[in-house]
Amino acid sequence: MKNSVRENHDKRTCWCNIRLTEKEHEALFGKLKDTTYNKLSDYLRSIIFNKPVNVKVRNQSLDEFMNELIGLRQELNYLGNNFNQVVKKLNSIPPSREYLTWLGVSEDLQRQLLSKIGIIQVRIDQFSDKWLQS
Incomplete structure (x- = not known):
């Protein structure tokens, strides 16, 4: 009751x-x-009643980081798709002049992919340093 x-x-x-x-x-x-x-x-x-009001706060560095990651993800997807197509092509043809051509393309795409991975690592390091300072 x-x-x-x-x-x-x-x-x-x-x-x-x-x-x-x-x-x-x-x-x-x-x-x-x-x-x-x-x-x-x-x-x-x-x-x-004078209670505290919780206000949402936008983190500008997080927004910049997300925009950067979105762009890098798109570039990586593009390079990864191209690299997969080249590897499939290499696996489907016997060693020949065409094989050597595709092997060169494969090596070039691999260098681009590794370069992008390096850029991503540098940007992640920069953002983590920035966050650790604040």
């Missing part, structure tokens, strides 16, 4: 309505989007 009384006491049954202009409404929801709250009522209760 005590639990049901306590539940009724904690249940929100009162309403508080306000009118806003369109501009105010947009500003309010703009601020809500910058927080960790999913519901406007939770956000407003925090503000009204």
